[in-house]
Amino acid sequence: MHSKLKYIIFIGLISISTTIKSLSFNIQADTSILNNTITKITINDIQQLVNQTKENTLSINSKVTTDYQIQLSQSNDFIANININNNDFKNKFEWTKNNTTLLLTANSYKAFSDGLYALLQEQLGFKFYHTKEQIIPNKIEESLINFKSFKGEQVFSKNGFHLHTMHPIELTEFLLDETKPNALNEVKQYIDWLARNGQNYFEFNLLESINKDSWLAHAQAITNYAHQRGIFCGVDLSIHMIQQKAFQLYSGWFKHDKKIIDNVNWLAQAGFDIWNLELSSTEFSQQDYSKLLAQVELIQNLLNKNNIVLMSRSHVVKANKMVSNNKNDLYSLLNNKHGLMIHTVMFYSLIDEVAPVYENENLQHMQQLLLQEQQKRTVWYYPESAYWITFDNSVPMFLMSYLKARLDDINFCETHHITGHLTFTSGWEWNYWLIDWSIARWSWNYEIDNITIDKYPLQYISDVVKNDTIFNYIKQSYLLQERYIKDSTLIKVLTAQTITDEIGGKINLELHPRPELAYKYIRNKATQEELNFISNKYINNINSYINKQEKLNKPTSNNVLEQELIDGINITLLRAKHKYYTLKYLINYRANKIDKQKNNIDYLLDSATTIRQQAQQIVQQREQHYRYNLHDLSYQHKSHTAYEFGYLYPTHQLHFWQREELQAKHNKYKFWYRNIWNVFKIIGIVN
16 A cells, blocks of 8 residues: 555544644635535535534635635636536546645546535545544544645446445435434435545335325425436336336336336436336346337326436346347347446446356356447446345345455446446445445546555545454454355345245245255255265355454454454354354265264354344444444334344344254254245235
8 A cells, every 4th residue: 555545545534633723724715616515515514514623614715814725716627517428538637746735636626526525534634434424533633634736536427336225224214204303414424425435326216005196295295306416326126027116107007008107207306317127027027128118208208307317227137038039138129329238236246256146157158248338328337236135134144255355336327437326225234334335436537646546445444443353353253254255156045035945946046155064955955975074165165264364353443443353253254153053054964864874963053142132232232333323223013014023133133143043953944934925915926
């Protein structure tokens, strides 16, 4: 790492001596800049942030002498109003220092905002890591302002986040229920987080469970505020998707076109810039193309009249896995004004050789689609920073491999000049705020004194970890997770089983990583050769991972963020231990049957229970620090989604861990055993 950068990263977190001179700042700019809504809100926010330090102050157009004058100036290529269709434009800024004058030159009002926040976060020790929390230094030390120039430019024309409100994550109810107390302010807080981290786009899923009579005004308030912050807004909806309460432009058997027209005209009033339109009725099916394309044309014509951009998501399911009689590729039939978001899942990248998800060997077919469709239309990359259902934070595990995967993909997309990057986010607890925060900052390229700031997976952990011993522990844990959980595919057994894993026949789809042999088969039918295979591939590797992780000597910390990271790593280790014992029980149970022995194996499940109880203590500790209401996140309650609980409900009692113990003991492997999912509601059969 560049020595100057390392100093800058750590200094903002060091307690500053009272002998260091306090600094005062004054922003000077033309009235046109100060009165623009985007810059005005940002400057007011910056002023409040700086004034929250113990001894620093920031004023605006003050005549009083201050230590530093901050001057704002439009660049020669300045654009006052950025069109959503302009995919060539990227916000960029440059700070230059001349004695006690700091000059910020920017090419848009949003770039002024980005430059001001970047100065605080990349140089002066402020850290905007979470919607609800930030690090504010005690003092801004003058030695930090030692650059001659500091430049920033977006990697992508559009960078932002999709809040997957089909799931009961932190902001789902605030976005979909205008009557929930403080709803608008909670959403504004998130929009502020986007602005502080240089993002210029966000979207969420619209569900059919909204109150159409009163929700529209709420949506208008959300989009208005986002636009005031220089952020474009999108909404994810469907033509006729029946899964997970998706908002449909038509339902029923009759008058489809009229229903589409009425719903488009109604929703167009909300002020969204982009509609991310689901074209299928489910992830695994496609309707008749001739009817679908006629509907798409109708929708596109209506949206054009309202200056709304139409895009759609490409699913990771290959065409030959779709339930469909269509022979042609749907995307090739869409006109070139219809944009495409290339979606990938979990902690796998476009360049990974192995990604055993959604019936795929890897996701390189999505890479090919990305590059192919880029030649025809607007294309964004659309990866995930978490995958809620039975994969990571619902287990829970803190999978640091997301960091490398997302950075690899950002670098790949930058190389191939992809214009947009939209991160599909599924909740921020269990350290998943770190993934989103890293992605947001990686979506900018920075230079200090003409030296490019390198990017690397653990880059921003350095901003919240003060202790070198703890940082090294996290680094070594990350390397072990990469080696064992991802590369050696231990993820196949560390994830919990999902519904399609426990349904037979054609619906027994490998959506999530899973072992080559079903747990029920291992327990009841496996041959000795097959037991040896499972032992060699999984038991031995789990044991190696556990032994190497435990040799790292887990530290503790009084710092809340450091302890959160340590807890996430520790519960992932305990998950591996738990799976070691439950899987070992299944293997030994079957071996007893094969050998006609009665060797005692109950101790294995007893050990699994003990491990789960240890993990439960970590869950209880973490719940004391959740940033949003514990009841909303972790308990059962009515929801606008297809799930009658918060997204951390499975984590609250370690549901999947206990279920696996009981399945192993009682040989219960039907999906309805201790089931928490309302399957009929999820797939859209009932509301």
